[in-house]
Amino acid sequence: MPSLKTTITGIGLQNPLMLASGILDENGYTMKNILECGAAAVVTKSIGREERTGYRPPIVAEVPDGLLNAVGLSNPGIDNFGNEVGIALQAGKPVIGSIFGGTADDFLYVGKKMEEYGANALELNLSCPHVLGVGSEVGSDPELVEEIIGELKNKIEIPVWAKLSPNVTNILEIANAASKADAFVVINTVRGMAIDIYARRPVLSNAYGGLSGRAIKNVGIRYVYQLYKETGKPIIGVGGIEAYEDAIEYLMAGASALEIGTGVYSKGKGIFSEINSGISSFMESEGIASIKELVGAAVQ
Amino acid sequence: MIHSVIERVDRETPTTVTILFPWEKEVRPGQFIMVWIPGVGEIPISLSFTGHTKGITVKSYGPTSTAITKLRAGEKIFFRGPYGNTFRKHDGKALIVGGGSGMAGLLPLITPESHGLVSARTKAELLFADRFSPEKLTTVTDDGSSGIKGFAVEGLKSMDLGEFSMMYVCGPELMLKSVLDYISGDGIDADFSLERHMKCGIGVCDSCSIDGLQLCTQGPVFTKSALLNSREFGRERLSVSGLRVKL
Structure with missing residues (x-):
């Protein structure tokens, strides 16, 4: 039997599949349930310094091959999130704290708390594309990205993952600014929008949203490949993984671990065990013994 | 859309x-x-x-x-x-219990044979009470303007539940909890349709979740046995921001 085990920034994973940030990861019991359904780790909803209610619904629109969302970074504030991390950790698997902020100070405050709560790593939401002053405003400012990551790496023990946005002209510029991060998470949602032609209005209350799901898989593959090749940094691949073939493709493009978000909506919570079993059969039939052999296998 | x-x-x-x-x-x-x-x-x-x-x-x-x-x-x-899911089919004698606008979701279950307990704040707000034969209906109002004065569970206490093998219940969560607590030791089975704050409706936002399950995709109907083991039902929920609050 091939082994599905993998390691990312020193964190051992039973298999390469983690729950992506923003899907079913606000309530500790839900995260625990997802871990019990076969995910190797969960990434929490992005948490900031203050409580935010986010946008009013509609916050999501079902579109062909994916979802559009503009949730607006609703979160209870980091001071109120410890209980949820604690509940999720009861599953005995890694919990990654996703955090956002407008300044290095915000990121440090939230990151410190996440570390205290027992998170195994931080994922920096540098790329949430829909809130003014945070999100891509931060992620498209190389100097600020460098300052944030520098500050966290100096003062935080747990690994720091930088989640990068595809909504930039040159992703390498931001990757270079984030070079002190322990890993890159690639990609966040792609900017998008949907209009209801009978209502003659944008569907999302925020009008603009982020596109996820199969529709963006080949965007993700391209950036994972490029960043693996150009930076050699450990990469977590995310974007449109719904079948084992997608997972293998991301691994071969250079990802050492993967995240699934929209796939949980389209395929249900069984997606983690289904894809793991597909990866295992593929490895067996192709004579591959470990995930490591697949990582970057297609990169030339 | x-x-x-x-x-x-x-x-x-x-x-x-x-x-x-x-x-x-x-x-x-x-x-x-x-x-x-x-x-x-x-x-x-x-x-x-x-x-x-x-x-x-x-x-x-x-x-x-x-x-x-x-x-x-x-x-x-x-x-x-x-x-969302649906109610379990039941061949025996069932009691339909609706609180406030919770009767709306129960309306498709009502047949000429149905027995009902309809509760509301006041007589004018009793919803779909007229869909039951008068001899098969119990009404409960907070202010006593119709039927029994008090909450829905007071109506149940006035009835002989022994003749029923199933209950279909919908209403505010605290009402559902009081009904569940009242019948927890009885042989009567029940399906509860829950109402919680919901944003996406498709199992992604986690706003409506209860014990790791999503009301929108794995509910809104939960069985008596599922809720008896629940840690969050009738106790805690997440607010619009995701803040854990007491019910």
């Missing part, structure tokens, strides 16, 4: 209306749709009519539900769905 043109609007109580519209879709009792009022908001509403003509029965509460109650025949209604 799906859209339809409203055929008729019926006033049910001073604060509640039923909106009827054609929609060629098979829908099961207990399921809900996300109704969108462009420029105002989007909320989940269970279907009170599940035949060829579909219907929702809506109580004016927040901005979106109030806007829905102001829709008129001939206007468009925008929605998506249907979402």
Whole structure:
């Protein structure tokens, strides 16, 4: 039997599949349930310094091959999130704290708390594309990205993952600014929008949203490949993984671990065990013994 | 979004209306749709009519539900769905227990043989009580203006539940919890249709979750045995921001 085990920034994973940030990861019991359904780790909803209610619904629109969302970074504030991390950790698997902020100070405050709560790593939401002053405003400012990551790496023990946005002209510029991060998470949602032609209005209350799901898989593959090749940094691949073939493709493009978000909506919570079993059969039939052999296998 | 043109609007109580519209879709009792009022908001509403003509029965509460109650025949209604699961079928004698606008989602289950317990704040707000034969109906009001004075569980205490083998219950969560606690040691089985704050309706946002399960995709109907083991039911929920709060 091939082994599905993998390691990312020193964190051992039973298999390469983690729950992506923003899907079913606000309530500790839900995260625990997802871990019990076969995910190797969960990434929490992005948490900031203050409580935010986010946008009013509609916050999501079902579109062909994916979802559009503009949730607006609703979160209870980091001071109120410890209980949820604690509940999720009861599953005995890694919990990654996703955090956002407008300044290095915000990121440090939230990151410190996440570390205290027992998170195994931080994922920096540098790329949430829909809130003014945070999100891509931060992620498209190389100097600020460098300052944030520098500050966290100096003062935080747990690994720091930088989640990068595809909504930039040159992703390498931001990757270079984030070079002190322990890993890159690639990609966040792609900017998008949907209009209801009978209502003659944008569907999302925020009008603009982020596109996820199969529709963006080949965007993700391209950036994972490029960043693996150009930076050699450990990469977590995310974007449109719904079948084992997608997972293998991301691994071969250079990802050492993967995240699934929209796939949980389209395929249900069984997606983690289904894809793991597909990866295992593929490895067996192709004579591959470990995930490591697949990582970057297609990169030339 | 799906859209339809409203055929008729019926006033049910001073604060509640039923909106009827054609929609060629098979829908099961207990399921809900996300109704969108462009420029105002989007909320989940269970279907009170599940035949060829579909219907929702809506109580004016927040901005979106109030806007829905102001829709008129001939206007468009925008929605998506249907979402959620359905009630279990039961061949024995069943009791239908609805609190406030919770009766809306139970309406498709009512037959001429059905027994009902309908509760509301006051007599004028008793919803769909007229759908039961008078001898098979118990009413309960907070102010005592009709039937038994008190909450729904007081009505149950006045009845001999031994003749029923199943209950279908919908209403505010604390009412559901009091009903569950009352029948927890009894042989009677029950399906509870829950209402919680919901944003996406499709199992992604985690707002409506209870014990790791999503009301929108794995509910809104939960069995008595599932809720008896629940850590969050009737105790805690997440607010619109995701803050854990007591019910």
